[in-house]
Amino acid sequence: MDQIYIEYKETLAALKPRFRRDFIDEIDWEESLLFILGSRGVGKTTLMLQYIKEKFGTSSTALYISMDDLSLSNYTLLDLAKRHAQNGGTHLFVDEIHKYNNWSQELKNIRDKIKELRVVASGSSILDIQKGNADLSRRSVVYTLHGLSFREYLNIELKLNLPIISLTDIVSNHEIIVPQLLEQFKPLQHFATYLKYGYFPFYLEGIKNYHHKLGNVLNVVLEQDMALIEGVDLTKIPKIRKLIYLLSTQVPYQPNITKLAEALETDRITLLNYLNSLQKASVLTLVRLNGKLYTQLTKPDKIFLQNTNLLYLSQSNVNIGTLMETFFANQIG
Template identity: 40%
Template sequence: MDILIEFQDNLVRQLTNTFRRYLHQKINWQQRMIAIKGPRGAGKTTLMLQHLKFDLGLPAHALYITADHTWFYTHTLLETATDWYKQGGRLLFIDEVHKYPRWSRELKNIYDGLPELQVVFSASSALDIYRGEADLSRRVISYSLAGLSFREYLLFTQEISYEVLALKDVATQHRAFSQSVLEKVQPLPHFKKYLQKGYLPIIAEGEDEYLPKLEQIINAIVDTDLAYIASYNTGTAIKVKKLLGVIAESVPFKPNVSALARKLDLSRDSVYQYLYQLRDARLLNTLVAEGKGVATLQKPDKVYLGNPNLAYALRANPDVGNLRETFLLSQLQNIAAEVLAPKSGDFLVQDFVLEVGGKGKTSAQVKDTPNYLIAADDIEMGSGQRVPLWLFGFMY
């Protein structure tokens, strides 16, 4: 076990506590088994290590391990947890659990066989922890960590703190909140940077390195994460990347599944499957029309990229209108809001119809809708039902 303890110590040595993700305070850290899911680069590892170091004080009974460590070439997860328990261990953090082939069965064995051991594990957002080969539904509490909101981005890069707003507050009190922001910072220049290079905390490693690193993350999600989770081979990964590229060229994308299947030499069912796997991996967001039933593997009415930064990684000159819609949908999805495609307007959420556009956007398309908001870009302050688009980035 010494090699694992040394690995942990090396990681926490340089760890700081200057910034914490929004999810940290929402987790009930007392639960026996906790899952933290999220896209690569969102900060799952840092979140766990910050709790270990700064909340718990690196106690002797706690250990951090990662499931892709070479240790697991010759040891099992269950064996490791059991040995740690025998040495007095009572808390085990397991990173990247989806990279361990028998993760669900051995987690179940750990939960059932070591009742005094608490386990916190992280996994790709694409992993369905309730559909592994063993039933964890009654054993694990799951949390999802999204990329940075615009509010978090300002805290992370400018060290300026603001409160979280509910959607109804954005709708009804946007002038007061906008004014409170303007007293500290001009949001528009920062918002432009956020849309291009601000969704993931890797921005701390430098703006010039951000998009190349994001491209590496996209490749790693398809080549590695989905390979583990969905048993992709090299040929499958290439087709999935082509599908992602086709969508990136024309988002918001109204999928013609038959045409996609012919273009990529896939079955219709495979296209559906890959669309939803990319959605679960947070590389895409999907939208179904108002009044449509929710069915597994049904054709989405629109497909968007998972966040606006992806557009800059996948295209040379992304369309600004698409960026605006992608941003707003990602923020709504990240607060777990149910978002539909309305008959008029761009998004329907919590009885609000949202129409997205630039500073000159009018209510012409939604004026007959009783409860609408115009999410207008390039404005610092709104009025009435015109709300600054950037303010929707303060919801988490």
């Protein structure tokens, strides 16, 4: 355990974030068990480490571990939690929880047997806490972290402190709100860059290789997360890639599921399952009209890529209508 604590302190010391997300303050970190779910690359690890650094400093009462760390292979999650609690630990932060086979049962055991220990677990947005070996839905609180909104992007780039404004306020009070905002910045000056590069915080590492990194993120989601969590056959991944490409190069429309299935050489039910899995993975947004009864096997009324940055993986010039609709669906979704 000593080496685990040493590596944790080194990880914490290396953290030098360039911004702080408001989402940190929205979380009730004192819940017995809470999950932070989200797409790869949205900043779940940074968020947890920032909170640890702010709240605990260098104290060993908190411990951060990542379940994709080979050095933890000789320990069970329950064993790590017990040892941390015996050492005076009060909070355990577990990253990449979906990489650990028996995660749901052991988290249940930790919550039931080590009641004084607070556990925060992060994982893929695909993760369904009701589908593990132990149903944790009544024992935990789930938060979802999204990529950067345009407001957050502007706050980072321009060092502003723009507040959240609801859609209702914008519609009702836009004549007051817009002039106030225009005094601080020119939205269109930064909008195109955000649409292409600004959704994932790793754009701060540089935009030259941004889409290459984004492509790698998408590959990991398809080849690892969907295979591991959703049970998607790896031999079917090329068809799912083709599906994403077809959707990204077409103007959003009411989909013809039969024709789309024919283009992928698959059946209707399989295609609908792919679409729902991709929505869980934060790759797609499936829009359904209010007032209708939907199941997983009901076709959506419209399909968008989850964010505008993904559109640029397959093309350099994106239809402006597609960009605007995708942006709107993402920001209010």
